[in-house]
Amino acid sequence: MQIEATRSFVEAFMAVPLLKSLDELYPELSYWYTNTVIPGVVLGDDVLLLAREGGRTMGIALGKRTPTERKLRCVRVVPEAQNVGVGLRLIERMFDELETDKPHCTVAEEMLGLYSRAFVNRYGFQLSSVDKGRYRRGKLEYAFN
Template sequence: MSRTDIALVTLPPPLAADQLSCEAAEALAFILPLSTEYPNIEEWFCGKVAPGIQNGTRHLLRIERDGRLVGLGIAKSSPFEKKICTVRIAPEYVGKGLGVRIFDGLLHWLGTDQPHLTVSEKKLPAYERIFEWYGFKLTSKSRGLYLPSVTEVRYNDPSRKLNSTISE
């Protein structure tokens, strides 16, 4: 299917937080305090991630230590987009290689080494080394994508030409 084809996709209805599986509820509880810069993340998780996990268009990769969730990644695969949606690591595990394990697992599930992803310019320093390691290509910047005064940096965006005009 090409980008010009129109596909009708029936999405399942959003789930309420109390309807989530135990694994999804634990993942949501884990990402909430680590995602304060992204408004409505609970709505996104219940409305898109949880139903996508059920229908196979999203994948949640968990990393545990001593039975406790310490890192996770969420990816989305559709005919139009292969995207790493979120990667979160518990603060006490940052810098211990979990990010690489998560990226490797998500790239394997997506079947690509150049997925689309965005990161807040404020958080970019924490991700620059791993993006460089994987050869991700900066494609654009967008101010106000999630918050009015914050710039989101886009990598490997198939809808944008490499090094196209970067607007803020």
């Protein structure tokens, strides 16, 4: 499996289907991705990593890299490539791209069980806050680093 960074508008747009399932956790995520992240990827402020095998995209990671912020925004892996280390490889490559092993990131309460063990035990992330209603009314968002 290869993991590559891209600044291609076309490749960034082709990642939309992998993110679509997150719209229920992050309202308007597809709109935000199309109108904020894709231009950032093309301009180089945002990082898009693609994990590919045999020409097929198996996972993606999004990051934000500005002079004032380093953020791991999202990691998504197709169901058939989950639980085999693809997500971890994407996260570790993103550390290189962001030039930090402790980027800021947030996790929805429904996803905390999926990410917290790796974030805390493997990478030493520190929980910095828990916000109610940050992205969705009445729902918790856990912020690290």
